[in-house]
Amino acid sequence: MPGIIGGAHVDGLQSLRVLQDVGELGREQVDFIGSEIEMRQRGDSLHVGTGETVGHGHDPSIVTVGNRMRERRLCAGSGTHVRSLGVPRSLFGRPRVEVEAALPDREPVDCPLCGREPRQFGVDFQGLQLARCRSCGLEFQHPRPVFEQLADAIYTSDYHPAGHEAVDRDRERTFARQMERIERYVRRRPAALLDVGCGAGAFLGYARGRGWEAGGTDISVTEAARRHEARLWQGQLPDIDFDGARFEAVRLNHVLEHTQDPLRELCQVRRIVADDGVLLIGVPNIAGLSIRLKSWQSRLGLKRRCWKHYGALHHLWFFTPLTLAALVHAAGFTVAHWETPTEARPRRYGWMRALVGRPLEAARMGGILDLYARPR
Numbered sequence: 001m002p003g004i005i006g007g008a009h010v011d012g013l014q015s016l017r018v019l020q021d022v023g024e025l026g027r028e029q030v031d032f033i034g035s036e037i038e039m040r041q042r043g044d045s046l047h048v049g050t051g052e053t054v055g056h057g058h059d060p061s062i063v064t065v066g067n068r069m070r071e072r073r074l075c076a077g078s079g080t081h082v083r084s085l086g087v088p089r090s091l092f093g094r095p096r097v098e099v100e101a102a103l104p105d106r107e108p109v110d111c112p113l114c115g116r117e118p119r120q121f122g123v124d125f126q127g128l129q130l131a132r133c134r135s136c137g138l139e140f141q142h143p144r145p146v147f148e149q150l151a152d153a154i155y156t157s158d159y160h161p162a163g164h165e166a167v168d169r170d171r172e173r174t175f176a177r178q179m180e181r182i183e184r185y186v187r188r189r190p191a192a193l194l195d196v197g198c199g200a201g202a203f204l205g206y207a208r209g210r211g212w213e214a215g216g217t218d219i220s221v222t223e224a225a226r227r228h229e230a231r232l233w234q235g236q237l238p239d240i241d242f243d244g245a246r247f248e249a250v251r252l253n254h255v256l257e258h259t260q261d262p263l264r265e266l267c268q269v270r271r272i273v274a275d276d277g278v279l280l281i282g283v284p285n286i287a288g289l290s291i292r293l294k295s296w297q298s299r300l301g302l303k304r305r306c307w308k309h310y311g312a313l314h315h316l317w318f319f320t321p322l323t324l325a326a327l328v329h330a331a332g333f334t335v336a337h338w339e340t341p342t343e344a345r346p347r348r349y350g351w352m353r354a355l356v357g358r359p360l361e362a363a364r365m366g367g368i369l370d371l372y373a374r375p376r
């Protein structure tokens, strides 16, 4: 039977193992095997099967949930939140057979701009299929894994690794670059900013520090994000009811390439962004020089893991400055500015950045595409 623990949906549940904290005695293991497992949240505790209670008071317990795909560990901490500790082994870099076992169902996708069926141009090392629209050139996965299986296999609440809320020098440089540009368009304070796909909330904290009223959305809102005093919404952006809320700035940084339908996302942004506001989209730039070289290597069969640089396990869409501008325009925006920063590298590669990165940025061939657009 399907069960729901906290925000985690568990299909095909067959067994449940509870490692219950029993103070100084350590952990005691309780196994529940069979199809008649019942779990329900009551008050601040999680009730399991035969009336056992875990996760109340201050004793955190580990709950292992086994389903037909794999085991998943869930931690029932104190209070009502039950936090997923994640899938033991990530699918990233795993062989094709494992990916197909975890993501067995595929769905066809037409170009959101033209409504046309695209033409396949490659299959990556994990068996994921890459296609390009014959009319506008937009690239995306087709057919692609279905959302429910992706969400279950990839977007668990540990997708944002521990420590991701920390802001190192490279991230701070990215935040500052993006915020300085946003603030050229929106000068007044206080003003509202929405960070779509806010993850661990690092940017929410940064924006608050610069006087913004920050809010965020994510498919799975993390505990780390909750620690920022920000308004948070859970779910896919087009499905969220913002109840009339408007934002002077909306940021989708490395989000759009993960969404089900980027045009639907941007149309929702158009509804919630203030008329004098600004939209920032950051995505990988597949027209960047390094990505182009790797694509040619993949086409010629020179790469052991072909098309790995597309990141198709979690990226469903692949943008160039041209195709992203076409999408933004179709959603009711005009492009105000775009640039192609080179990827943040550890500081010891600073000379490399000066030698290679700067000329690439000047030629607009960097690996990242940051595009700023305003409602029209």
Ligand SMILES: [Zn+2]
Pocket: 111, 112, 113, 114, 115, 116, 133, 134, 135, 136, 137, 138
């Ligand atoms: Zn198209």
